[in-house]
Structures are given as C-alpha cells and as structure tokens.
Amino acid sequence: MSNIKHNASDDAEFAKPLYTPIKRRSFFMYAGATAGATALLLSGCDDDNDGGNPIPGMVNVGAGSVGVLNYAYALEQLEAGFYTTLRSGAYYMGLAAGSAEKQIMDDLYYHEVIHREFFKAALGRDAATAKITDDLKPDFSGIDFGIRVSTAGAAKLGVLNAAKAFEDLGVSAYNGAARYLSADVAGLNYLVAAGKIVSVEARHAALIRDLISEGSFVDSDVVTTGTNGLEISKTPTEVATMANNFLMAGSKLNVSGLV
Amino acid sequence: MDFLNLLARLADLDTPTLPAAAPRRTALSQLGKAGTALLPALLTGLALPAAAAAAAPQDTRTRLDALRLALQLELLENEFYSRALGLVTGFSAVPFSATEKTALQTIQRHEAQHVTLFQRLITDAGSALEPAARYDFTGSKNGTQPALYPDIQTNPDTFLQVAQLLEDAGVRAYKGQVEFLQTDAYMLEAALRTHSTEARHASHIRTMRRQRGASVKSWVSPADASITTPGSGAAKVYxxxxxxxxxxxxxxxxxxxxxxxxxxxxxxxxxxxxxxxxxxxxxxxxxxxxxxxxxxxxxxxxx
Structure with a gap:
C-alpha cells in the first residue's frame, strides 16, 4: 500500500470505510463522497495490494481485530524482549540499587511484559483466533547493551536510544492501527484496552526522551508541533518496516492484512 | 452554503504537505472532507425520510458530544497554561525556571493547536461552538467558595500539581470518548493522536514535579504521593x-x-x-x- 504519512489532519477520512459495511447512521457522511469516489475507483487499479511481502517464513499477523491483536502482540514481544535482554547487559547491571534510572528500567520491563501477556491472553485462549508465535526471535545486534546513550554516528544504538525507538514506534503503531479493529463488542473492548496501553507507552516514550535530552518529550519527530499538535501515527506497513530491523529472518512481520 | 465559501473550503483542504503525486486514497479523503462540509446544507435543504430524520440527531449528538468534551478540555488547558505564562491580561507569569518555561510553552502551544483542531472539526461538520467558559484555576468559582489552590498563580509547585491533575484527567477523558468515535476512522485517529500527545505532556509534568522533589512517577502509580484529598472532587482524577x-x-x-x-x-x-x-x-x-x-x-x- 502507499506510504501515506498520517501527519496531515485530513488523511484517509473516508478511504477505508468505502469498502467496508456502512451502518445506516453513517450513511449521510458517505453520500457526498460516493459519486466522486466511484469515478476514481473506475479510473485505475487499487494500489493497496502490494504491501504484503510474499517471502516465505514471515510472520503474517492476519486481518481485522485478530490482526491488530497479533500486531500489538508482536510489538509487545519485541519491547518486552528488549527490556528483558537489557537486564543482563552492562548498562543495567551497573545501575546503582535504588537509583532512579534502575527503578525506571524495572518499571518499563514489568509494564512491557504485562502488555505482552495481556495480548497473549487475548489471543491464546480462544480457539477461534489465529495467534502468531509466542516466540518471535528478536535481533538486537544493532544495540550495545553496555552503552547508555550512543554518540552521534556510532554504529550501534545505546540502550536509551533503542528504548526511545521502541516506545515511539509503539505509540505510533497503536494510533495508526486502531482503525482496523472491528466495530463489534470485542473490537470495542480492544479499542479501549489499546487506549489504556498506548498512553502508558507515550508516558514511557516521553520520559526516555527526557532522560536522553531534557525537554525533548514532544520533539517534532513525534508530534506535529508546527501544525496541529498531534502525535504522528504510522501505518502497519511503516511500523513493520522499522520493527523488522529488530527481528530475525523467519520472525519478520507481514502486516499486509491490515489495510 | 454559498459557492465561494465552498471553493474556499476546498482550497483550504488542499494541504501543501501532500506529495505531488497524491495517492488515490488521499484524493478520496479530500472528496470525503468536502462531502462532510457540504452535509449540513444538504440535510437542511432536503426533506428527509422520517426514519433518517430520526436517526440523524442521535448520531450527531453522540459524536458531537465527544468532540465538544475534547474542545472544553483543550480550551481549559490552553487558558490554564496561557495564564501561567503571562499571556493573559491580568495574570502575571508564574516564576518558572527557563527550562520549565520552555516546556510549558511547548505544551501550551499544543493545547492551542488542539483547540483549533476540535473547533474546526465541529464547525466543519456544521455544528455550532458553545459559548466560552469562564475559568478560575484557584477553584474558588470566582470567590464564591474557599479556594482549593489559592497560590496557583504564584507558586510553581501548586501550578504543576494542578497541571498534573489536568493532564492525567485529560488522558483519561480522551480514553473514555474513543468508543463514540470508533465508526469514524478519521476522528478516531485524531482523538487518539491528541490522546497520546496529552499523555506525553502528563509524563513530562510529572517528571518536572519529580525534579522539584515530589514523590511521583512519570506514569500513574499506586506509589505516587497523593495530591488530592480523599472524597474531594479532584480525587476523582485518580x-x-x-x-x-x-x-x-x-x-x-x-x-x-x-x-x-x-x-x-x-x-x-x-x-x-x-x-x-x-x-x-x-x-x-x-x-x-x-x-x-x-x-x-x-x-x-x-x-
């Protein structure tokens, strides 16, 4: 699918619902768009079908609410794996007992493991769902777990640089994927649940950023401070491209069902 | 709606940030946007079937209520920070450090942007804005009752305590409204993107308070030192x-x-x-x- 950045406020208002069932109460919203949309659809082929990477061995998250849950589960596995790995690294091991930064890293570890287990529970105990593997293989070879913050131009990310990348990515992913949850009772429940989680991820992201550079909690690479003050959301395709840099071959994500 | 006004709206929608070869999906969204703006005129100009007429007000009330609550929240926050930064006549700036002031200026700017966003979402859908509210951040309701925070305009610690209350409350309030916006992918995402921005604000305000010696995490924790009196109105935030x-x-x-x-x-x-x-x-x-x-x-x- 197209690499549309969701940093303009007018994006994609009507695109997705055009080919999903419309409730009667939404009918009038669509009436104005229908004539023009029909003409456009007739004028060319759909460009939404090339997002799926057909490489065998990728982990396909699926579609609809289950797809969103699998997608979130994959990202939380990645985050939890990161905070788990860092606990045996030199940076964490060197933090003084009772220090503020150790307490923060402990909290982040527990929060992300709890989020992972939440989605595992949501997916794993229902025979009707197609849960992805519980054992995504991360590739953290680009992270130096002995370094707090990497110097500019360094080959590897420091721990806080990587934490920032994961937390920012998580927030942008939740914000961009909520629209793919189905409009039924379960979908609504998971919309609320995702909302409960994403704000905690945003709190994490802001703190990690402030640890790296005081006052960078809403820098323009994550919030459109120059225009409408909204956090930049990312499509599943954009997120997967970044997340796959931290996943081994065979564990890389295919999110072609989330369009 | 007159024709020139429509053209002006269409021009406004043609955002310059879009790539030159705009994808078809974006083109569809712009048509959709214009359709939304036209909608009130169409609805008032046509005789509706009885069933549709009955359904329309309920739909409007639900989404409009969510947007209006968001706007009320953003208006209040914008005024709150603007007064503390000395931007409002009659209110002198709260004495913050330069670093604190910079952060609060950034937050205030976001709140003002959110006000503009939600005002536009409401008016573009053909709905009216509500009259401006009157604010008293001491909590004395303009001197008619004892102040909850009498030194809010002079004491940075008091101000930041109330800022934490408002930001944490805002995060919770957006979370409670997303379900009413689920059927509209665009509004849902706008609300969620506002919501996580507010969560970043909340985190930073809490970090600022911790730097000033308060016992508080950057996320809401049972370990936080309470900043509200049990049973009070403010206690509902937590x-x-x-x-x-x-x-x-x-x-x-x-x-x-x-x-x-x-x-x-x-x-x-x-x-x-x-x-x-x-x-x-x-x-x-x-x-x-x-x-x-x-x-x-x-x-x-x-x-």
Missing part, C-alpha cells in the same frame, strides 16, 4: 486508576487476565509479591473516565 483487573474477550465472554498468578512476569530479585505485581499491572494500564466524571472535573475550574 479514582479507579489503581485497577489491576483487565479483561479479554474469549469468544463472547469477558475473561479476567490472571496477572498475579500464572503469568511469567515475576523474575526480579528478590521476587515481587502478588501485591507488588498488581501495582505494576495498575501502572501498565491507564484507565478511562466517562463524560460525566470528566465534565465534573472541568467544573472544578469553571464558574
């Missing part, structure tokens, strides 16, 4: 935030997630107690508040 029970849908049945018993999350040394794990669970989920609670919180500072 009521229910210590919830450690989350549910998942198993088929059609809501099932409790057994965080404290069977899940492999307890690997610390020494191991955490069940109560300590549940405290982490409470931290890991921010809880929503409904519109009634959110409105009551806004009422603390309006008269």
């Amino acid at each position: 009521e229910g935030e210590d919830n450690a029970t989350q549910y998942v849908n198993i088929g059609t049945i809501l099932t409790k997630v057994p965080f404290d018993s069977t899940l492999p999350i307890n690997v610390g040394t020494p191991a955490l107690t069940a109560a300590q794990i549940l405290a982490k669970v409470a931290e890991a989920f921010d809880e929503p508040v409904n519109a009634i609670t959110a409105t009551a919180l806004l009422q603390l500072f309006t008269y």
Whole structure:
C-alpha cells in the first residue's frame, strides 16, 4: 500500500470505510463522497495490494481485530524482549540499587511484559483466533547493551536510544492501527484496552526522551508541533518496516492484512 | 452554503504537505472532507425520510458530544497554561525556571493547536461552538467558595500539581470518548493522536514535579504521593486508576487476565509479591473516565 504519512489532519477520512459495511447512521457522511469516489475507483487499479511481502517464513499477523491483536502482540514481544535482554547487559547491571534510572528500567520491563501477556491472553485462549508465535526471535545486534546513550554516528544504538525507538514506534503503531479493529463488542473492548496501553507507552516514550535530552518529550519527530499538535501515527506497513530491523529472518512481520 | 465559501473550503483542504503525486486514497479523503462540509446544507435543504430524520440527531449528538468534551478540555488547558505564562491580561507569569518555561510553552502551544483542531472539526461538520467558559484555576468559582489552590498563580509547585491533575484527567477523558468515535476512522485517529500527545505532556509534568522533589512517577502509580484529598472532587482524577483487573474477550465472554498468578512476569530479585505485581499491572494500564466524571472535573475550574 502507499506510504501515506498520517501527519496531515485530513488523511484517509473516508478511504477505508468505502469498502467496508456502512451502518445506516453513517450513511449521510458517505453520500457526498460516493459519486466522486466511484469515478476514481473506475479510473485505475487499487494500489493497496502490494504491501504484503510474499517471502516465505514471515510472520503474517492476519486481518481485522485478530490482526491488530497479533500486531500489538508482536510489538509487545519485541519491547518486552528488549527490556528483558537489557537486564543482563552492562548498562543495567551497573545501575546503582535504588537509583532512579534502575527503578525506571524495572518499571518499563514489568509494564512491557504485562502488555505482552495481556495480548497473549487475548489471543491464546480462544480457539477461534489465529495467534502468531509466542516466540518471535528478536535481533538486537544493532544495540550495545553496555552503552547508555550512543554518540552521534556510532554504529550501534545505546540502550536509551533503542528504548526511545521502541516506545515511539509503539505509540505510533497503536494510533495508526486502531482503525482496523472491528466495530463489534470485542473490537470495542480492544479499542479501549489499546487506549489504556498506548498512553502508558507515550508516558514511557516521553520520559526516555527526557532522560536522553531534557525537554525533548514532544520533539517534532513525534508530534506535529508546527501544525496541529498531534502525535504522528504510522501505518502497519511503516511500523513493520522499522520493527523488522529488530527481528530475525523467519520472525519478520507481514502486516499486509491490515489495510 | 454559498459557492465561494465552498471553493474556499476546498482550497483550504488542499494541504501543501501532500506529495505531488497524491495517492488515490488521499484524493478520496479530500472528496470525503468536502462531502462532510457540504452535509449540513444538504440535510437542511432536503426533506428527509422520517426514519433518517430520526436517526440523524442521535448520531450527531453522540459524536458531537465527544468532540465538544475534547474542545472544553483543550480550551481549559490552553487558558490554564496561557495564564501561567503571562499571556493573559491580568495574570502575571508564574516564576518558572527557563527550562520549565520552555516546556510549558511547548505544551501550551499544543493545547492551542488542539483547540483549533476540535473547533474546526465541529464547525466543519456544521455544528455550532458553545459559548466560552469562564475559568478560575484557584477553584474558588470566582470567590464564591474557599479556594482549593489559592497560590496557583504564584507558586510553581501548586501550578504543576494542578497541571498534573489536568493532564492525567485529560488522558483519561480522551480514553473514555474513543468508543463514540470508533465508526469514524478519521476522528478516531485524531482523538487518539491528541490522546497520546496529552499523555506525553502528563509524563513530562510529572517528571518536572519529580525534579522539584515530589514523590511521583512519570506514569500513574499506586506509589505516587497523593495530591488530592480523599472524597474531594479532584480525587476523582485518580479514582479507579489503581485497577489491576483487565479483561479479554474469549469468544463472547469477558475473561479476567490472571496477572498475579500464572503469568511469567515475576523474575526480579528478590521476587515481587502478588501485591507488588498488581501495582505494576495498575501502572501498565491507564484507565478511562466517562463524560460525566470528566465534565465534573472541568467544573472544578469553571464558574
């Protein structure tokens, strides 16, 4: 699918619902768009079908609410794996007992493991769902777990640089994927649940950023401070491209069902 | 709607940030946008079937209410920060450090942008804005009752305490409104993107307070030193935030997630107690508040 950045406020208002069932109460919203949309659809082929990477061995998250849950589960596995790995690294091991930064890293570890287990529970105990593997293989070879913050131009990310990348990515992913949850009772429940989680991820992201550079909690690479003050959301395709840099071959994500 | 006005709106929608070869999906969204703006004229100009006429007001009320609550919240926050920064006549700036002031200026700018956004979403849908509210951030309702925060315009600690209240409340309020916006992918995403921005604000305000010596994490925690009096109106900001029970849908049945018993999350040394794990669970989920609670919180500072 197209690499549309969701940093303009007018994006994609009507695109997705055009080919999903419309409730009667939404009918009038669509009436104005229908004539023009029909003409456009007739004028060319759909460009939404090339997002799926057909490489065998990728982990396909699926579609609809289950797809969103699998997608979130994959990202939380990645985050939890990161905070788990860092606990045996030199940076964490060197933090003084009772220090503020150790307490923060402990909290982040527990929060992300709890989020992972939440989605595992949501997916794993229902025979009707197609849960992805519980054992995504991360590739953290680009992270130096002995370094707090990497110097500019360094080959590897420091721990806080990587934490920032994961937390920012998580927030942008939740914000961009909520629209793919189905409009039924379960979908609504998971919309609320995702909302409960994403704000905690945003709190994490802001703190990690402030640890790296005081006052960078809403820098323009994550919030459109120059225009409408909204956090930049990312499509599943954009997120997967970044997340796959931290996943081994065979564990890389295919999110072609989330369009 | 007159024709020139329509053209002006279409021009306004043609955002310059879009790539030159705009994808078809974007083109569709712009048509959709214009369709929304035209909608009120169409509705008032045509005789509606009875069933549609009955359905339309209910739909409008639901989404409009969510947008109006968001706007009320952003208006209040914008005024709150603007007064503290000395931007409002009659209010002298609260004495912050240069670093603190810079952060608060950034936050205020976002709140003003959010005001503009939600005003536009409401008016573009053909709905009217409500009259401006009057604010008293001391909580004295313009001197008609004892002040809750009498030194808010002079004491940075008091100001930041109320800022934390408002930001945490805002995060909860947005969370409570997303369900009313689910059928509209665009508005849903706009609300969620505002919501996480507010969460970043809340985190930073809490970090600022911690730097000033307050015992508070950057996320809502049972370990935070309380900043509200039990039973007070302000205490509602944190009521229910210590919830450690989350549910998942198993088929059609809501099932409790057994965080404290069977899940492999307890690997610390020494191991955490069940109560300590549940405290982490409470931290890991921010809880929503409904519109009634959110409105009551806004009422603390309006008269």
